[in-house]
Amino acid sequence: xxxxxxxxxxxxxxxxxxxxxxxxxxxxxxFTQRYNFxxxxxxxxxxxxENFFKDKLIKMEKDLNDFIRKVIIIMDLDxxxxxxxxxxxxxxSETINDQKINELLxxxxxQFSKYSNDQKVIHMIINKLLINGKEKDLYFTDEKSQNLxxxxxxxxxxxxxxxxxxKSLSMYQISIENILIANHLRQSAQHELNDIVFLADKLISIxxxxxxxxxxxxxxxxxxxxxFFNFFD
Numbered sequence: 001x002x003x004x005x006x007x008x009x010x011x012x013x014x015x016x017x018x019x020x021x022x023x024x025x026x027x028x029x030x031f032t033q034r035y036n037f038x039x040x041x042x043x044x045x046x047x048x049x050e051n052f053f054k055d056k057l058i059k060m061e062k063d064l065n066d067f068i069r070k071v072i073i074i075m076d077l078d079x080x081x082x083x084x085x086x087x088x089x090x091x092x093s094e095t096i097n098d099q100k101i102n103e104l105l106x107x108x109x110x111q112f113s114k115y116s117n118d119q120k121v122i123h124m125i126i127n128k129l130l131i132n133g134k135e136k137d138l139y140f141t142d143e144k145s146q147n148l149x150x151x152x153x154x155x156x157x158x159x160x161x162x163x164x165x166x167k168s169l170s171m172y173q174i175s176i177e178n179i180l181i182a183n184h185l186r187q188s189a190q191h192e193l194n195d196i197v198f199l200a201d202k203l204i205s206i207x208x209x210x211x212x213x214x215x216x217x218x219x220x221x222x223x224x225x226x227x228f229f230n231f232f233d
Contacts, residue, residue, distance in 0.1 A: 009068055010197045012182070013165075014076035015040045018052050021197050022064060029197060033060055042079060042161055049168040057172055070175050073165060074200050076182035081119050081156040084127070085112055091145045096131060105212065108152055116154075120162055123155035123184050124212040155184045178204055 006025035011018060016038060022031040035052040037044075061067055087108055094100070109121060129136050130149040157179070166176055178200075185199040188208050203211070 007064070007066060008201065009071045010074060010200060011071050012074045012076050012196060013045065013049075014182075018048065020052075020056070020060065023197060023201055027198070027201065029195065031060075031064060042077075042164075045161075046164045046168040049165065050171060053169075053172045053174070068172075068174055070177040071169065072177050072200060072204070073179040074182050074185070074196055075122075075157060075179065076196065079158070079161065080122070080181050080183070081116075081154075083112070083116075083154045083156065084151065085154065086149060086151045087111070089148045089150070091148055093144050093146060096143050096145045096148060101129075104148070104150060105152070108150060109154075112152075112154055116156065118159045119156035120159045121154050121156050122179060122181050123153075125153040125155075125208075126210045126212070127151040127153055155181050157181070180204075 008023040018035040020033040128151040
């Protein structure tokens with residue numbers, strides 16, 4: 001048995017159910033394992049994750065002919081925080097470009113995280129960018145500005161919850177590759193009716209116009225947000 005780097009493994013966590021899915025390099029779900037439980041609360045979730053892998057891991061790896069080392073977590077729960085933040089920056093006729101926007105977004109996220117009481121930012125969405133009072137597309141070219149306003153939405157989970165999940169997975173030498181919030185995926189998908197796993201893979205692989213994702217890998221053909229990813233690792 002050897003690691004198959006073409007497979008992506010997803011775990012959907014919701015009330016009373018754990019769903020493990022494998023997506024192959026053709027973007028098809030070819031393996032699914034479900035685990036139901038009755039006593040749901042966040043404190044009990046870690047125990048159920050451990051029970052799931054205790055009961056299923058060896059057989060799943062045998063069926064997949066692969067070691068499961070990284071998973072993408074999709075939190076399909078109501079236990080998340082949505083918050084919006086707007087900040088005005090006086091630029092003093094400074095030229096605004098990708099790098100400057102990156103710096104300002106980094107500052108904005110830092111200020112939010114500083115006072116967010118154990119909340120971990122999972123999704124960061126840029127709702128609006130105003131330069132000298134005029135709304136601008138995020139892909140504008142260099143432009144001088146007196147002032148700039150950024151309006152951003154944050155989707156968060158409690159750091160304690162994330163740590164709890166990480167700890168449970170680490171017992172089986174499994175790490176979290178990404179963690180996403182299901183409600184946000186559905187809202188971003190608008191009228192798409194795809195399985196939540198496909199929506200998650202699309203967001204990770206392609207991105208969303210106004211969203212900033214956390215990513216470790218770098219590409220030689222980086223777009224605006226892909227360049228911005230690296231500020232948050």
